[in-house]
Amino acid sequence: MSQENVGIKTPEFVSLQFQLAGLGSRTAAFIIDQLILMIVNILIVIAFFLFMNGSPDFMLMEINSLPLAITIILIFLINWGYFFAFEFFSGGRTIGKKIIGIRVIQENGHSLTLLSSFIRNLLRIIDSLPANYFLGLLMIFFHSKHKRIGDLVAGTIVVHERKAKRKKKLSAIEKEIEKRGLTKDDLIIEEWAKKSLGSKEWDIIRAYCNRFLQLPLEERSQLTAQLADILFLKLGIAVEGKNERELEDSILILYLILKDEWAFEL
Template sequence: MSELVTGEAVALELRPARLPSRALAVLLDLAVAVAVYVAVTVALMVSTASLDMAAQTAISIAAFVLVLVGGPITVETLSHGRSLGKMACGLRVVRDDGGPIRFRHSLVRGLIGVIEILMTFGVVACIASLVSARGRRLGDVFAGTLVVRERVPVSTAGFVPPPPPWLAGRFSGLDLSAVPDDLWLAVRQYLTRMGQLDARVGWSMAERLAADVAVRTGAPAPEGVPPAAYLAAVLHERQAREARRAYRGAVAGGPTGFTGHSHPAGHPPPTDHPSSAGHTATGPVGPPPANPPVVPPTASSPENRPEATGGAPSDTRNGTGFVPPA
């Protein structure tokens, strides 16, 4: 992947097109252009048979320039970088900042392409594309453009495994404010790709990332917890906090400005009258009950967790891919 930075300082990840796909697209474009050029030349020869040799030569040169040079420029300008060959190969010409190209970009690419593609049979273009880190030919360098792939295969990586059930809520009191965003990104990338890594390499990476997170949080990882499971639990705790913060912000920013019940439009909320002092809409106001109702403990209560009761956690993986400690 190649990172491009737009004018608004937004980083774009694009996949540059390499020499094989670009060469196939150019061959398709040249085949179409040559077929059109041959048809136009035959039509001109029939229609200008009565002219002298100089006039026929001038018309042939004009047809060559208009069809083989002006045609690709016009097609790339009108299609915003997608010629017939590039559409067939899933490619597109874009600016260095990722934006669509304009006429001046197509003009520079087309004029230099006459030299490095037509006159040298593509040798110069191939060498320049092989030398360039992003596969650009000379026309792309002078025009400030880049050929990228539009049809990128969908990656199966991207699923972050949930933490093991026996770690749920264990890091609720951990301070995560000192962990930088790039470390969170590294943890997420590791968790999405740990199934594709070698066992020893993945274990060493998990240990290093867990140590970095422990240094930022000021609390070491619990003993006996695998580093990958620790990372998954900490990342899950961060995501849960972000979700709760976003929910509270959405509730506080509602249209009525109240976090409780809203009232119909045009009807203000009821006000208290002297005659109704000590009463509310639901009944009289009085002291709280002496014996509040007892809420039965749930499975997620701290006293019912495996580590609080002292019992050994059950091997409930539920597809997380993590094994509880022995």
């Protein structure tokens, strides 16, 4: 099946082109994820039998209903929670999707939300009917945007990622960040905190960085302080005790971190 592209216009009137992930790439990613889960499930079952019997001689043991029920619930939660947690906390990518180079996003081009991730993965139960994800595979194959039922209800699509080509010429702000020796690793932000920043915060940070070198020093100082008060409160980062240069550096690093999330190239 030939690769297909879809164009999306964001609420900020930015046109984006995405290459849809078809049945082949999605199946390959799913198989990898299932192999990982199968290994985890086997380890859990072995641990259960060892806990119940104290030895690997499984045939002679007596099954206790409560530990068995707990084990079954644990396996269910891991198998469902794996996709939900990875897709939400890892930018729409499970381990399998990362390896294959695809990710889940919302139809408007934004990152996956908690609700859309929950709905999408809750409906895996329906997509897996009657067996071996037959209904889901059928939907992906015939739908114009390669959607399964979970994607239809959650308003999501699965797209290919392309690594951004290294630009021969860095932008002015990128040169400034490089000159200061700043990297994403210089600012540790919890995933839950990063998720509290949306498109509005990204637009503010991007506008700040685009004007950073053109602003008069006094105006830049005031804008830096105002922006730090807004952003760092949400991120749980203390503003007190930081000088102006440290605040600037923190915002520039935050720009690098959010750029991967909001300005990734597909």
